[in-house]
Amino acid sequence: MTAVREVMTEQLVTVEPSTSVAAAVNVMGIQRVGAVLVMEDAKLEGIFTERDLVRALSYDIRAATSQPVGQWMTQNPITVGPGADVEQALQIMLAGHFRHLPVTEGESLVGIVSIRDLSRATLRE
Numbered sequence: 468m469t470a471v472r473e474v475m476t477e478q479l480v481t482v483e484p485s486t487s488v489a490a491a492v493n494v495m496g497i498q499r500v501g502a503v504l505v506m507e508d509a510k511l512e513g514i515f516t517e518r519d520l521v522r523a524l525s526y527d528i529r530a531a532t533s534q535p536v537g538q539w540m541t542q543n544p545i546t547v548g549p550g551a552d553v554e555q556a557l558q559i560m561l562a563g564h565f566r567h568l569p570v571t572e573g574e575s576l577v578g579i580v581s582i583r584d585l586s587r588a589t590l591r592e
Contacts (some may be wrong), residue, residue, distance in 0.1 A: 484537030
């Protein structure tokens with residue numbers, strides 16, 4: 468069985484809760500990612516994804532871009548450890564209906580894995 472640590476991305480794209488939605492989306496576009504991890508004082512506070520952007524824009528398209536990502540992020544996201552197997556992580560994501568899963572070891576954020584990463588690993592097995 469493949470472990471999450473073998474397929475996760477360790478280069479984290481992060482913003483602070485006070486970062487504006489527009490600035491976070493700019494970071495996502497430049498880095499070519501569908502989610503940013505929201506950190507404060509080296510602690511994972513949430514995750515802001517493309518879906519959160521759509522939700523923010525659907526609520527108030529004019530004001531949303533200037534609002535902080537902390538207002539729209541998923542707070543205290545579910546995480547997985549690097550030793551978890553890929554199938555377990557995939558089941559967590561499918562059950563939760565999300566496409567990005569932060570990877571933590573103890574209190575430390577060590578990576579992120581996408582449903583695409585897990586699907587590729589599953590196909591290889």
